[in-house]
Amino acid sequence: MIKKGNENRFEMTKRKDDRRPSAIRKAEFRFTVIGGLLSSPPSYGDLAKELESLAAKTWKDPISGENLRLSVPTIERWLHKARKEGQSPVTALQDKTRVDLGCSRAMNEELIREWKELYDKHPHWSLLLLYDNFRAWAHQQIPPLKEIPSYSTIRRLCLQNGWVRKRKPVCREDGSPLPSSIAAEARRTGIEIRSYEAEYVGGLWHLDFHKGSRAILLENGEWIRPVILGIIDDASRLICHAQWYLDETSRSLIHGFSQAVQKRGLPRAQMTDNGAAMKSEEFRSGLSRLSVQHELTLDYSPYQNGKKEKFWALIEGRLLPMLEQVQPLTLKLLNDLTQVWLEGEYNNKIHTEIKETPVHRFSHAKSVLRESPSTETLQRAFVREIRRRQRKSDGTISLEGIRFEVPSAYRHHSELWIHFVSWDLSSVYLVDSRTRCPVAILLPLDKLNNASGKRAVHTAVAPARSIPNQSELLKQLPPQMQKLLKERTQAHLPPVYLPQTDY
Secondary structure, eight states, X not given: OOOTTGGGHHHHTOOSOTTSOHHHHHHHHHHHHHHHHHHSOOOTTXXXXXXXXXXXXXEEOTTTOOEEOXXXXXXXXXXXXXXXXXXXXXXXXXXXXXXXXXXXXXXXXXXXXXXXXXXXXXXXXXHHHHHHHHHHHHHHSSSOOOOOOOXXXXXXXXXXXXXXXXOOOOBOTTSOBOHHHHHHHHHHHHSOOOOOOOSSBTSOEEEEEEEOSSOXXXXXSOEEOOEXXXXXXXXXXXXXXXXXXXXXXXXXXXXXXXXXXXHHOBOSEEEEOSOTTTTSHHHHHHHHHTTOEEEEOOTTOGGGGHHHHHHHHHIIIIIGGGGTTOSSOOHHHHHHHHHHHIIIIITTSOOTTTSSOHHHHHHHSOBOOBOOOOHHHHHHHSOXXXXXXXXXXXXXXXXXXEEEEOOGGGTTOSEEXXXXXXXXXXXXXXXXXXXXXXXXXXXXXXXXXXXXXXXXXXXXXXXXXXXXXXXXXXXXSOHHHHHHHHHHHHTTOOOSSOOOOOO
């Protein structure tokens, strides 16, 4: 006899994932109907009675969920199939696969050739648009073609031959496609795409900017959407540093990257896209001086920096929604709350890919990180280098339309090598031509001061000496000042003022 409640077994064991193939779900439903007859076979002569009992019940269709009734012959056929299979009744109860599955109706070679020509001419069109134009071409023939393949037939033909829709290339203003866009499409279609992961912590960092969807209020009353700079370690998925800025410039990039290095260490390689800030001379030269390999992604290929794209989804899906009620939202408050979320949730939450927290892997996995350079070393690394000829008449050089005075100790050099950053021309560095170490600081020409007529006597020609760093300069302070500075440092007090910035 069938146990009570056996007819509802299908609903009790219904899986949450309804995206399974319909053939599997139908077979499991059929097995549920006859399962009691297999687990508790009826006595001789009672089979017909049990089949009639099952046919009298109301069942739910596994696909549509509607109520249905089953006939006795149907249930009996399912039972015989299951008994015949023996080892795997569910497999036996599945619908038979069509013999012609995946095959297209035979098409005329001329029609296939015409379709291929249309596809090659417009590979970025949708399949429906191609089909509509294909039908229009068929009706324009003399005499018009009456037997035209259906949309489903054409679709199967395209899938079998790999004739899929391609992305439309990025074009110039005159309509000609960009070579970089063509190269990116050729790479996507010609080379397989695979996920990857660096073996060592610090072996590869990813870096990118993202424009946020939330606007902030500036002090001048202007509303602006800031951009966030995110730097992630490939091996551990740790966010080395993330900060919101008002612009996507090389100045902001270097400011954020330097903080990441000082917090986590110096990486071996850095991957970026081809943005203007990433390709700036200051950033590229700085990575070279710090012995960091700079790897650029292919244009129009964001999947190569996919770990950053995943992080942006978390920023937009988790962080910013939690700040919806914060009005008004300022840049400082946004950065403060972002750091709280990063260290409190993201970096200390189990990552679905690595199955552990980014902090744990960053701390325990094999690492190739190097010790962070000093702040002065980082500042002197991310600079432009240029050669200028010194004017013998007044001992100046011209840089970006500004004239700088050269100390008289270096008046004998006809050509000078200069280090500078484009966003700060208040001073530049004069560097040694061989070691590229700074030897003097050049200031802009002060014509009003020179108008006083006071002139200094020429000093002796100076050998190339590096500018002392901050620690060496502090040693030149008087003893009392050194004592006060030491006491202040040992007290671990916060800074008494915040330097003025543009943000």
